Amino acid sequence: MPFTFLVKIGVAIALVTAFDWMFPGGPAGSVTGLFAGLWLIGLVAARTDVRRDRRAWIAMAAAMLFLLSLVDDPGALGWTLFWCALSLAALMPRTIGFDDAWHWAARLGLHAASSGVQPLADLRQSLRRTGGERRGVRATLAILALPLLGGGLFLALFAAANPVIAHALAAVHVPSPWQIVTWIAVGFGLWPSLRPHPAVLCIAGRLPDPEPVLPGTSLPSVLIALAIFNALFAVQNLIDIAVLWGGGPLPAGLTQAEYVHRGAYPLIVTALLAGVVALAMLRPGSASERHPWARRMVLLWVAQNMILVASSVWRTIDYIEASMLTGWRIAALAWMALIALGLATIGWRILKGRSATWLVNRNAAAALVVLTPCAFLDLGAVAAAWNVRHQAPADIDLCYLSQVGDGALLPLIELERRPMDPTTRDRVRHVRGRIIDDLAGRQADWTGWTPRGARRLAQARTQIGARPAGAGLLPKDSRRDCDGRIIDLSAPPRP
Known part of the structure; x- marks a missing residue:
């Protein structure tokens, strides 16, 4: 068994032991940040390739930033951002470069999913190496059965005959089943960062570019759809302008508060869906992408979607003034701002012929700029x-x-x-x-x-x-x- 593999096993055992000691009642308090720091140190100690990779050090610097938020006041967002930065550091040395945020999001998702596969695969491989080429898990267990069962039987007999041995055994703390399950879960969560699964990079590298596709559409269908979509959105926007900004009358039985509250979040979902459809309609190389009127109507539709987002923001602010502000509503306003920025970048991509990679990277960077302060703030x-x-x-x-x-x-x-x-x-x-x-x-x-x-x-x-x-x-x-x-x-x- 290679020495580096033994080092990784030792680091994993040390981290699980530290978790058990630091969180007797579950993760809480500043010790969450201290444990995150130990995990980061363990990654550097166990991975030579991480220590030699400059890009990995940049990711670890970001992880240390989010670690500070976990020390000050741990939260789910801070922990998620720390895990993403640490996982980037773990995967960076095994990639050629940073292609785009879309493929890295896929890598991180597969990396998280591999926590249930990679430890078992490595355990099976190590057992085969220890027991020889033809011996698997069953053969290894068969070898260990006699020593373990026989030793346990004789120890029980000696404890029954010797009070000193019985007293020593009684003083031994036997972990509960829940504690053992917790150790296994923590170990499975830690292990992929020490030994990333090769399939994570292989599968993510084969994913196509994030270009949404509308199957079965043609240029006439796109033009007709854009005309209908623009008309429907124009009606919605004109009503919102008249009611929200102009104080226009409402139907009998409908109050201003009900009108404001009802449409805030559905309109955001509508704008988000419309942005994806707009990208699919003007997919590079398609007939609609080269048609001038299709481009104009898509740009008009994107502009109408930005008005729709502005109405959603207005509705949310009105509802906050009528009722109260909550942390989730602050997050919703930030989400609406990101969607508005996403729509603006979609329009810029159409005008300037930018790639899907450009679009994804710009929006991912904007999301990171918004989420980073939120990890330190108590909304x-x-x-x-x-x-x-x-x-x-x-x-x-x-x-x-x-x-x-x-x-x-x-x-x-x-x-x-x-x-x-x-x-x-x-x-x-x-x-x-x-x-x-x-x-x-x-x-x-x-x-x-x-x-x-x-x-x-x-x-x-x-x-x-x-x-x-x-x-x-x-x-x-x-x-x-x-x-x-x-x-x-x-x-x-x-x-």
Whole structure:
């Protein structure tokens, strides 16, 4: 068995052991970032080709950037971006160059899927090497059966006859089945970065360019379809302009809020689908790509789709002002901006004859520029601060602020200082007290401690003091709802 393979096995075992020690109750706290750092160090230690590849070092520098977000306050987005950067570093030495984001997205997807295949394939190969060319897994197990079963039987008999051996065995910690499953899952997730599967690069390299195709279409059908699509989109856009921007009348029974909320997300899906269809209609080498009127109508359709995205943004902002801002709505606005940029690059590609690789790479770079700050920002905290500053205390959704968690702690303290009725103040104090108690409990445990949580807790205690005013006592037979509202359990349920 090669020495490098043994080194990779040792690194994998060390990382699994570190995971078991650092996350006794599951991944949480800044130790998530520390484990990510150990994984990055393990990759460098186990892979000579990674150490010698300059492109891999660039990817590892990006991984270290996202590692900082995991140390400060771990989140799913930060971990995903870190994994992508680390996987790029693991795969870079085995590729000639960076072709385009489309093929690299395929490589990363196949690389993630290989975590369930590569460890088993390497285990089978190592067993064959250890047991000889003609021996497989069954032969190896047959060889180990007698020593393991016989040794276990004699050890059990000695434990029954010798109290010292029995006491020593009783002190041995036997891992639970769930712990063993966790070790295997973590090992399977780590192993492909140490030994990437060859098929990952082979399959991804054979994928065609990302040129969408509409089978069975001809130039007349494309021209007729574009005329119909432009007419339909013009009707939709004119109605939106009249209602949203001009304050036009609505049908009886339909409110402005219902009109705004109903179309925000379906229109975005429509614009996204239309962008793909537009690319397929003007696929390079097709008859429509060379036809001047087809190009003009596609450009007009792309422009109408950008108006559609603008309407979706307008609808979302109106709905936020009518109800509240949430982290998901901030993400939706960012997504709408990316779609608008994608439509603009589609129009530029049509005008300048750019390739599909150019289009994919530009949009992937734009997505990375948007997602990187989001990995460091707490969008829930941003939304909570906006709601507190722009809404009346009685109108704020305290249930949502409670779901945000410690990101809503400082906005709640700011809210508590504003004038409000005693009932609302009691509810705010209850939600604030529950969040600060939960944050203090997590910060007291080293596995849940984060620098961001420590900063928030210190700021909160500075602002409200060591003994802040709490919510009132609960009456008998009652409980608090998520928004601090008192619910009488003795009252009969409403029909």
